[in-house]
Amino acid sequence: MASHVHSPVNSAALNSGTEIPLLGLGTYKLQGHDPLYRSLSSALDAGYRTFDTAAVYGNEGHLGQVVRELLPKHGLSRSDVFLISKLAPTDQGPRAREGCLKSLEQLGCKYIDLYLVHWPGTAGLEPRDPLNAEHRAQSWTVLEEFYACGQFKAIGVSNFSAVHLQELLRGCTVPPAVLQMECHPRLVQRELRDVCKQAGIHFQAYSSLGKGALLDEPVVKEVAEVCGRTPAQVLLRWAVQQGISVLPRSSQPQRVQENARVFDFELSGKEMDRLDSLNNETRFCKRNSADIF
Structure with missing residues (x-):
């Protein structure tokens, strides 16, 4: 299974020179050792190699521990998995270095495969406060330093609007490798994806299932029926077929494994x-980062 997962079809090349698997497991709200262990164990069985966390999820420590426990059981080493974490909005700007070090320490890793600025604003600042932009720039400079010394193999951003992204591209030394954003058929993000494409930034989706709401969408259900697939598989396939990587989350091992079956069928042009x-x-994620200056 492992060789299948890293075949070029199932991963995307990043501008950092590394590859990102198109299928990953999101861990938001997966708290504590045991729930993470169950989810990650079934995910590794099913061929997942990416695990996405964040400082604000409060589970970096347990995730790192679970990864260390599970890798040898699956005959894998650290280099076989791709770990993503994110800088908390409370650590934006002046505390960015502290935040980055804390993520490395919590995960118990020498390096993180992809580290993102989680949010364009700083916790406690008003959306229109000009300090937001200053802090974003500060955070990015710190991420660039961790990238330069190899502690972060790739760096990127999450929840950045096209305006935030263009501002970053004008001022950065190292361009972001990834933009992680809510994306699904109800929010296709055409403009953002175009900006990313032009800049050579990989686009990664979160909330691919619309927090579960899209599983009951009549069109999604009809397409699933025609394909003989689950609505979740159809929604995830819609993304990976366009080269968008996905991070479905589930605490149910059976669902985790079902969600992995997205590389053995194709949606027709008409279905897309x-x-x-x-x-x-x-x-479906109510906070809109576009309001942040």
């Missing part, structure tokens, strides 16, 4: 168009 036509800018 039907799903695209659902786009109406619906956000």
Whole structure:
């Protein structure tokens, strides 16, 4: 299974020279050792090699511990998995170095495969406060330093709007390798994806299932029926077929394994168009980062 996972079809090349698997496991709200152990164990069995966490999830420590316990049991080493974490909004700017070091320490790793600025704003600042932009720039400089010394193999951003992204591209030394953003057929993010494509930034989706709401979407269910697939598989396939990596989260081992079966079928052009036509800018994650200056 491992060789299948790293075949070029199932991963994307990053501008950092590394590869990112298209399928990963999100760990938001997976708290404590045992739930993480169950999810990660079934994920590794099913061929997942990416695990996504963040300082604000409060589970970096347990995730690092679980990864160390599970790798030898699956005949894998640290270099076989791709770990993603993110700088907390409370650590944006002046505390960025502290935040980065804390993530490395919590995960118990010499390096993190991809480290993201989680949010364009700083905790405690008003959205229009000009300090937000200053802190973003400060954070990025720190991420560039960790990248230069190899502690972060790739660096990127999460929840950045096209404006935030263009501002960063104008001022950075190292361009972001990844933008992680909510994306699904109700929020196709065409403009952002175009900006990323032009800049050579990989686009990664979170909330691919619309927090579960899209599983009951009639069009999604009809396409799933035609394909003989689950609605979740159809939604994830819609993304990976466009080269977008996904991070579905589940605490149920059976669901984790089901979600992995997205590389052995293809949606027709007509089916892709039907799903695209659902786009109406619906956000299931209510906080909109576009309001932040």
